[in-house]
Amino acid sequence: MARSKKILITSETHEKAVLKRSRSAASVRFCAECGQEAETLSLNEAATLLSVPWTEVISRVASGEFHTAGTDERCLAICVRSLRKEWQGR
Numbered sequence: 830m831a832r833s834k835k836i837l838i839t840s841e842t843h844e845k846a847v848l849k850r851s852r853s854a855a856s857v858r859f860c861a862e863c864g865q866e867a868e869t870l871s872l873n874e875a876a877t878l879l880s881v882p883w884t885e886v887i888s889r890v891a892s893g894e895f896h897t898a899g900t901d902e903r904c905l906a907i908c909v910r911s912l913r914k915e916w917q918g919r
């Protein structure tokens with residue numbers, strides 16, 4: 830019982846992230862860390878992409894490992910360039 834509920838929640842979250850992405854596409858912002866424009870993702874999108882909890886994304890932003898380029902509709906805009914090393918290393 831508990832197991833199937835967990836799977837349902839996970840797939841719903843994933844679906845929402847995909848929907849949001851197709852609706853708004855990637856937004857491009859200036860990343861001060863990169864010194865150039867970069868595509869950005871929301872916290873949820875970054876977490877979904879890397880298959881980690883969003884709390885881990887937050888802590889990696891705090892440690893400076895992932896860049897942020899301001900906020901987007903009250904969400905952190907996370908620089909895709911800074912995620913790429915992690916994401917492609919898989």
Ligand SMILES: [Zn+2]
Nearest residue numbers: 860863896908
């Ligand atoms: Zn950056």
